[in-house]
Amino acid sequence: MNRMRASKDMWLWISGAALVIGLALATAGNRFAAFIIGIVFLNVLWTAGMNLLYGYTGLVSMMTAGVAGIGAYGTVKLFLDYGWSFWFAVPVSAVGAAAVGVILGLPALRLRGFYFVLSSLVIQVALTLVFIYFPQFTNGDTGITQIPRPGLWLPGFGAVDLTGPGFEIILGLLALAGVAVVYMIIRSRMGAFIIAIREDDLLAEELGIDVTRYKVMVFFISSLLMAVGGAFYAVYTGFISPRSFDVLMSMNIWLMVAFGGRGTIAGPIIGSAILVPIPFLLQELYQIKDIFYGSLIILVTVAMPAGVYGTILKWWRVRRQKQNTAVAPVAIKRMPAE
Template identity: 35%
Template sequence: MWKASAVACLVAAAIVFPLIVTVNYFLHLAILALIFVMVAQGANIIQGYTGYVSIAQGAFMGIGAYSSALLSMRLGLPVWASMAIAPIITAVAAVIAGYPSLRVKGHYFAIVTLAMNMVVFIVLVNWISLTKGEPGLPSIPSPEPINLGFVELAFEKRRPYYYLTLVMLLAVMAIVTLIVRSRIGQALQAIRQNEVFAEAAGIACWKYKLFAFVFSASLAGLAGALYAHYMGFINPTPFSADASLNAILAVILGGSGTLTGPLVGGALTVLLPEMLRVAEVYRLIAYGLILILVVIFLPRGLVPAVADLAARLRGNKPGKDVA
């Protein structure tokens, strides 16, 4: 009950936000935060629930962004169609990348995925005939306007795009919640806790791992598509390994293996560097320090820490099962 009302409040706040805040810059940041939360939620599936740290979310975001942009620009597909196809293309790429790399575990897996991210980045920079390389793709179209009868949503404006991203994110959250609470989610968590036991208990681990990897990649692909059609311009820079590392940070910061953690963590990884902008040069140093302090002092992440605190204030024992 308490949890349901908290969720309702959060959604309500997200809906009202662009009506209250009229500063374009804040709205811009909010859209980027929503997009990045989606990437973080994807990373959470493979990293938080399955226990495989993938450093390739940035690459998948890039594949999604470039596929959607190129489909709409080169093939002239409607933007909505390209945004729907982009996650599928990303998923195919993830199957190709994931099938061999998921045979290895732990640090090996992390490093292989990091290398994959760098491969994708180098290809984006060097395949100039397709991607136009470093200077990037300009004038990517916005999604076609939708007429709701009483109002026309023109997505080249910030506010409608904010709502588009919000709706997408809510849908993603719903799907993720369903998956996590299903048998699949249980299997994933079993793999995280002890893959050998899970295998012995009759779970075909490789299928579940591949599913988690591909699903997380397609979320990143969708986020990438949303990013491309929002910004109207993409170049390889935002899809480097840095983006993947940020996604990992988002998961850890918020609370890995929790549904709400990536919301907080994803938003923070976008907003924190901006908030620290007061001291331009020092902000990334401060950002690094905050990370280290969080990991040392709140190793389970912010959301479980706050939930524990809230539980303690209400006189309950701190619980471990925070959703």
């Protein structure tokens, strides 16, 4: 059974990889479409991190953009000012950003519900202010422009050009890796524990689950995905500023997860794929762009509170449930030996 699932999973990831490579190559001739695809991939990575935090653990964090910002600024600083290789700067910055995120978020992790949201919002605002008021590191409000794309040398391929679809392919594979990380966590023992924490953290603790430890672990992994996304965003767009990583970005990532279906693997991918292109595609209709975007979100959240994919999944589960509702007879049997 496990081998069957592993084989099914392997084919799923191979198909996913083929899809992202296909999408990147199919849009290669149209840089506008390719750029939208690239941004969708980045958002899939970010929403994977948010989904782990919000969808599976029940923590609505509003400081995710700030953590992505630390990853972005850290990488750019090491890459441009210190001459590090981009590919080495990314993991170092991402681990640093995740560690900073955990340290800043640690007091908030002891809080629940609304109070956690509020604390993370305050941290996000503070991080944005740091990005603005420490220009020696961030170039302040002006931001950092003309960030070059990194070079890549692959054995057997030599130097790979990352100015064309090559970079979109990397972003796509990165997004797929992020989703795979969340998928593997959810299928593991840790996944069962964080879902238990989302459902009832007091009961989870009562069953012997170290709730604080698992919250910190989830926060770290989620921050890592955010920070890696931030670093790649910087070199992909070539420009970062405090506005790139403000509270609106945190809210947008949260919205995509809620819109697509929190606590599902496919939901955030669907949310990103639908919501990210809208502002780009409606650029010429700027008068109604935001109205359309807002109306769509309201419509989906009212008609489908579990999100697009979440609602489909719920409908399917209820249908299966109805076929299995026979009430078991109550007859006392012998108690099992301990």
